[in-house]
Amino acid sequence: MALPKTSLPAQNPAIRHNPGSKGPATRLLCASDRTVNPEKFIESIKSIKEINLHIDSVAVDYQKPAEFLSAIQGRDADILILYLPRFTFSFGKLYDSMGDLGIPLLILAQNPDLILIDANFAASLRTNGARVLFATSPTQALQMIKALAAPRILEGKKAVIYGRRFDSTSVPAHNLSEDYIYAQTGVRLQYRPMEELMTRLKSVSEIGAEKEAERWKKEAQQIVEPTESAIFEASKLYVLLRSIMESEGFSAISIDCLALLFNPNPPLPFPCLAFARLRDEGFTAACEADVCGLLSSMFLQEISKKPSFFANVLSVNLDDSTILLSHCVAPLKMMGSEAAPLSYRLRDYHGMGKGVVPEVKFPAGIEVITGAFSKDLQKFIMWPGRIRLGAKDESVAPAFPVGFRRVTCSNNAVVTIKDADHFLQNIAGIHHIMITGNYYRRISEALLGMNIGIVGPSDFTAPETI
CATH class of the missing domain: 3.40.50.280 (Cobalamin-binding domain)
Structure with a gap:
């Protein structure tokens, strides 16, 4: 320059x-x-x-x-x-x-x-x-x-988002552009219409989908609400997305999935089950066409070589210095590819009688890091923590606008952090990304090479107690 x-x-x-x-x-x-x-x-x-x-x-x-x-x-x-x-x-x-x-x-x-x-x-x-x-x-x-x-950690990686360009239903990012994202992160992002997935889904091999569906059913501790048909359709979408990722060399994918909620007959299966499997297989699969969330997931998964929990920040408790993270997609191999996968139950999406999500129980006491890029990609908000417990809220919400019958998502984690008030004032947005372990030094070095600053607590070690 x-x-x-x-x-x-x-x-x-x-x-x-x-x-x-x-x-x-x-x-x-x-x-x-x-x-x-x-x-x-x-x-x-x-x-x-x-x-x-x-x-x-x-x-x-x-x-x-x-x-x-x-x-x-x-x-x-x-x-x-x-x-x-x-x-x-x-x-x-x-x-x-x-x-x-x-x-x-x-x-x-x-x-x-x-x-x-x-x-x-x-x-x-x-x-x-x-x-x-x-x-x-x-x-x-x-x-x-x-x-x-040194070459940036995400240099040259490719990502695709299915949905309107920088106009996610839940997390629009009108301040960003493809050129700006590449300048800041090294990621080449492209958008495609969701109609493309609808068309291509029709030609997916049913044999491959049946095999994937049987695996989910066999390895589940319990199938609570989902029907055989719902599991099969979700598995078809996984087969399609996996083939796109492999054949076109994408490292990351996202879909404007919340747009499906406003259709009484969604033209695509909810991608929760497919995204969980893709993350376990080393891909980034980010929810809701959230651009900053996708880039944050790519970054932390590349650092840790582990799948991430892409989560809503539901609440911050200043009294006991905890945050509640919640979402419907949870990878099974969060502890790493060599560790035993987390056990799971298959649930429907928010009690709506649609979709399939894997519900896991996060192990208490493990050290984690939550992080996310700021909306302008100039900062990375990073907080170490320790999982206290998996929180469940089964209360019904019959008047919820989009038909949610269960208030929270299927996967929840209460995480003890330091400087909770400082975290509250620096939340990156709807979503933060959680990985197991503490990679502060690697993250710091990688962000230095990307010319991106860090926002975090005064002490980057995880709390000793939960």
Whole structure:
């Protein structure tokens, strides 16, 4: 990306170039103060073998904003390194002049025993919306460069959503676009009409669907409400979706499933059962055509190599610092591919007499992480926790607008967290994603490489007690 020839903040984040997203080499520009010599540091960057880097350097005067901007304007860079002077009383109006250049800024302080002015400069740049990393040693800066320059964790993965473009029935995302999503995450997203699934479902092999249906029935502890026909139709949809994922190389899929609720004769089976199986098989299957939820699921499943629980945040209890997560799709292999699958009962969808969902009981005491991208994909809200119990609410709701007879979804988990009030003020949206285990360090490193910030509690360890 050529650095802008204006001091105004970047006006179109959708064209922002993130390191690792394209091209054979990540381009670094080191802007060093004229009073210091960066050659040793630059040589250490060149010695990094595992990542293809191209580094350019320019000498600047940090006390002269116009001269500084003139020196960097028009230069191609994916990462800008600000190699500061050893001491200064102030950086003046430089941060106002720089705005947000649209790429990560890595500030390297030269005097780790006297960082107050440098730290203030970094904080001031952040007020412009810039993503700023602050290092107090060359070793720390090199680690940051490696993380920033490595290919992003979701780079080049493909996802498909069946439904209206960025207009989910329950979670619209009109602020996003395909180009912006790729710039932020590396994911190539496409939309397709739900009518395509309706047409293709008619040609699905009944033999494959029968085999899948028998497996669900055989392995279930109990079949409570669903009919044989409902299980078979749900299995047909799984066979279709699995074939689409495999034949076209998709890593993730979603359907605007809540649109089906408003049709007395839904043209498609509810996808809950199919999505549970797909997640167990390593795919991301996100509910309700929720774009941010889909990307969050892809991210956490890629980090953990485990299927995720895509859940509504039903409530936050500030008194006992718990959250209630609930949804109708729960994978059976949440503990990992090598662990025993969770046992399940087959239920209908919210007591409506339609659909099939696997109802599991989450094991109490296990450590989990819940997380989700913010609506603008600029932040990742992440909270460690520990499952307290699976909560069930079987109360009926005869007056519920879309015909729900059971108030909550079939799968529920009460999760103990820290700083519940802070969580409440930073909920990412309707959905948060839960995975078992604590992957804070891996998540942090991956988000650093994606130029995405973290919002979370003051302590990222899970509560010891539930």
